[in-house]
Amino acid sequence: MLLANVTTEDICYDLGCNDGRYCICAAKEYGARAVGIEILPEAASKAQRAVMDEGVGHLVQILEGDLMETSVAEASVVFIYLLPRGMGEVAAKLERELQPGARVVTYLFSLPGHNPVKEIVVPVGRSSREESSFNKLRLYVMP
Structure with missing residues (x-):
């Protein structure tokens, strides 16, 4: 979220939110509203429980459903950690x-047809493979 300069004015979407951690962080650390979309x-359910446990239910909404069938038009920031086979459709x-x-942050995989305005390596491992190009966050700004 730091990469996208999230503020209280933002509406952050996490496409494929899993446990909701991005949404929770956007709300707790930046005071932003957030929406997580999860098909499983x-x-x-786990994400919704985490949202309630963290006390950010007034800022975070978790939607169960297909991200391709859910509008993201209100989003000012979108976070995506999806496999490459789905990134073209999402783009x-x-x-x-x-x-x-609108700002788009991808983890690991790039957004087809777009050039990142910023790219950082995420320091998650100790080996050279773990610190390779596979562990990148990329920031895109929609034209």
């Missing part, structure tokens, strides 16, 4: 729905 019922969706200037 168990993960969506087209973001191009259709997001306003110019």
Whole structure:
């Protein structure tokens, strides 16, 4: 979220939110509203419980469903950690729905058809393989 300069004015979406940690962080650390979209019922339930446990239910909404069938038009920041096979479809969706200037942060995989404005290596491991190009955050700004 630091990479995207999240503020209280932002509405952050996490596409494939799993346990909701990005949404919770956006709310707790930055006071931003956040929406997590998760297709797996168990993960969506776990994320919702975590949101309540962390006391950010007034700022975070977890939606159970297919991210391709859910509008992201209100998002000013989108976080994506998906496999490459889904990124092309997601990129087209973001191009259709997001306003110019919206920020998109990807983890590990790039957003097809877009050049990042910033890229950082995430220091998660001790070996050279773990610190390779596979552990990157990329920031994109939608045209």
